[in-house]
Amino acid sequence: MLTPDTNLVNQLNQEAPTFWSSKPDSTIILAEQALSISSTLAYTKGQMLAYRNLGLGHYEKGNYGEAVQSYKRAIALSQEMEETSFQARLHSNIAMAYLALGAHDEALVNLNEALAIAEKEKLISTLAHVHHNIGMVYHYQFKNDQAIQFYDKSLQLYESNGDTTHSTFILGNMAHLFLKKKNFKKAEALYFKSLTLAEKQQNKKAIGNALQSLGAFFMEKGNYQKALAYFFQAKEVLTSTGEQTEYLRLLDNLATCYAKLGNDILANRFATKSLDLAKKQQQLYYIQTAANQLAKLYEKKGHHKQALDYYKQAITAADSLYSQRNKEELVRMEEKYKYQKDQEQAKLIYHMQLKKQRQFLYGAVALVFVLMVTAFLLYSNIKQKHKTNRILKETNNLLEEQHVQLESSNHFKEQLISLVAHDVRHPITSLQKVLSLFENKHLSPEEIQQLMSYSHQDVNNLIHLLDDLLLWVRLQLRYTKLQKTVFLIEDVLQPICELYQKKARDKNIQLVATYDLGTKVYADEEAIATVIRNLIDNSIKFSHPGAVVHIRTTSAANNRRIKIQIIDTGIGMSEKTIKNLFTVSTYARQYGTQNEEGSGLGIQICRHYLQLNNSELFVESTFGKGTTFWFEIDTAEETTEN
Template structure:
């Protein structure tokens, strides 16, 4: 693993731009310094502080602050493995630095820009940027920046496995830094040269360099460098298969890095420890450290270490026959690999380069255009006065005509609205009459039955063994009546009050589990299976109570028209075409004929239907579903074949803040028949 030098090549020149206040620019400078201080340990903090500095620089027109902010964003993106985004940020910083003739910052950022190109394997472009940085450094006497760029030249050849070339550039960089009295970089450069000798299998030379690196780090009390040198020595002894020494150095490095809070080097250490234990055939320890590495890498979104740890865990767990976990980690490995090296990254890279070139050309054209505009301003001013006078006259004439048209249009719209409301009132009145007739009969009947049973029990006319049978016989009818009353109350509330949805984020699987809890008894009584299929961690953005009402009515309907051993599936999955969540209630029940489906789509009155156990249905639930889906900007779609089952589906918005993992699982509810 290479050690990346991302140091500031010189102290920022915190001069204020002409239009910026001293107090505001000082705040921007402090934000940029804090952002830079966190780049290695906490790259997320670097990006958060960089965005704050950028926003404030924009508001006060502080272009120097913008350059530093974009550079910090590029550094943070690079550390998180977001290489295309890093290139875009660096290019924006370079563009402003070019306009401001800030050659020092431009040279420094050109050297930084090479790093994501190296990570993406675009070595030719990396060398191009580094050569430009060295030319600027030579022209404007910037030796620290030159040393940094030469070091990064060594990294290009290091990645290309051209060890001798890489060693030459590293040693030249080391010489320049030390000639300037800067030994803070030396420990890392010595470590990188040691890696090259280790790769050449020159273990003795590698150890000498690692020892020099450690001694220098201890002298400077640079604990991050101490941790790095210790684990480099651990890697050396691991190559020798001297496990005791290897583990000793690794564990010392672990204690040192834990005291610093350093994240990136600590991830590398966990990765090395897992590899060491695996080579020693200590599989349990290898799994433990791989899991620690994976979890920390996920927290920090470090794609390289997610890829490494997930691949190792998948291999080890597969050998342990823990196949489901192995599959999970293989998927994580593939996802991280695709993010790091996919064609999309390279295409995005090309787009970023083209965008940068386009903006550069656009800036040049704008400069020419502004010069021409200055010469034409006087002529345009005179022409504008004349045109405005004519326009005022024309506007007054047009306004008079438009006012008359608007009055006529408003009158026509009012008449149409009145006619529409009249039709809706008639339709609503007919529905209420039909509903009243249906409810009068179907609510009165079970209450009368219960009253008769209670009278018989009171008078002692029913033997005790018959009481349970009578109550059981009437319980299903009461369940249906209760469901009718609940839907009826919702329907009445809908017509009496304006419905305001309470939009919030909720976990879809939590809703599914609540639905199962409501209907588990009926499912067991009818011997129906309920499956739940949902993208793990999927979150929707809607009114959770309304979604419960819709799903409860659809599942209730599905249970009603299923026979024993039939199956109901609750499914939620992301529609890739519009990024919304598609909810489906699928049953293998009796299904519907085409005529019944057409009647459902045009129903304006409650219609009673009997289920497979003679359960009652009224059509109110379906009306409620359509009403609430309309408020949620959705619609209910129905597919069915008689004798094969039915599918009811609708779509809702997906929460964009929640994390989404493409890992669809089919879950059978425990304890279900």
């Protein structure tokens, strides 16, 4: 039964979404009021709708991590209430927040869940919404044909359900993709169709969006005067609607168009307005684009100090928008939320036990003739209380241990992200500067040759870093599938030795391999090859010219496994370095004897692959004298006997 208080909650939840696109702060304020009242009343439906509205507001403001958390709580409550249709829509909404975070896999997982529910329940409107959002994911992934296919399906579903309110935006999205495919005729037809439909519906937001898209279309074709005409029509419409995000996009387009026309004064004026509004709304994408435009304009005028300041603002906004730390923060927030929920549940059980205990005590005082029964029940409840407290303590200890592990893992990942951010940015920035100098013809042929040589080395190092990083990410996401087979050990060692002979000769290092022909082993061949390659590469890297690197295989102690050793006479390692080498939270990284760079991920990759093959990596080293790495793998005979 509804009460005046629940009616107020419903009123707040109905009003909150009406502001999400023009005044997202108002949406958040109203949703928080609804959540506070409904939580006090234990009004589950009110809480569910309030969390949904919080997700809408935070998403529009660009607070995508908070949007994900709000949507997750709304989904949990919808499952509790068995609100299936609402749950499908929420999965579709949360997917867009994941998409904004760059988490495309999570977005598609939620969209597929929404699709399954909508198809089962025959929810046509939700099916249309899900197909549109799947199209958005493919749009962001530059899979243009797949995106067009899902947009078109969404359009058909909406219109078959008698709903044309979304058609104008979907047509615009399809037109953007045809424009990217350079199909100008098709793109122009779709843009004008979108505008005609918006005008027919008298939907000012859609009209402004369509007019702006036509302006962008003609700007892409180089017809800047016609583009400006459409942009100013859109400006008039959007000003009347109060639509902030589209208005930001419009200011960005006007600045770009005037820059194309060579009117730097007006380009500067609109870029400055865009930057001020974007900062006010904390729209990181438009802060980045506006700051970049202003930097180029000031650089063109020779005002290098102002240009540098705007470039820094653009880089800061880009780092905040695309940094992997967004995903790390999201993981920490999810773990914190899970921990809080477990704590609340445990406290609820505890308070319920206390309540029962009091009831039994009151019964004993009122009814003396059942004193023995009440005493027995009291004893049982006290025993249950101790059991509950013990379980609670064990749960807290487990959660604390998981929290420590998560902090350790996050510390390692933050170190890794910091290194990658530096090592990826440095060569690309260097190359960009070289190309800029080359384009402006500020360099002599000798200087060009020298700088290109340095850039070539930087790019090679970057490629090695990306190879190691991608392999590491693949291992962390558990995409590794073990495929153990029987193979000859020489089939792995011979090609690897041939591969590294040139690198060894270039450094005047002798590479010697000693192994028994015909030795059959049972393991994942690619994994073992990866381990041996990494270890040989490290030995060459940390050896001085004139040294020797040995690759040796021998029978293990039980004669059912073989021992593979990589021995060098290089710089060796101190006891502290060895101690930290296998610590996950320590990011070990050294330069070779000729300042060769490494990603620092090789040893972690080796350990992971060996664990998958029922093995372990060992090391012995003396500082200044050399290092020996070894591991053991099963022979084919051992596998057969088992």
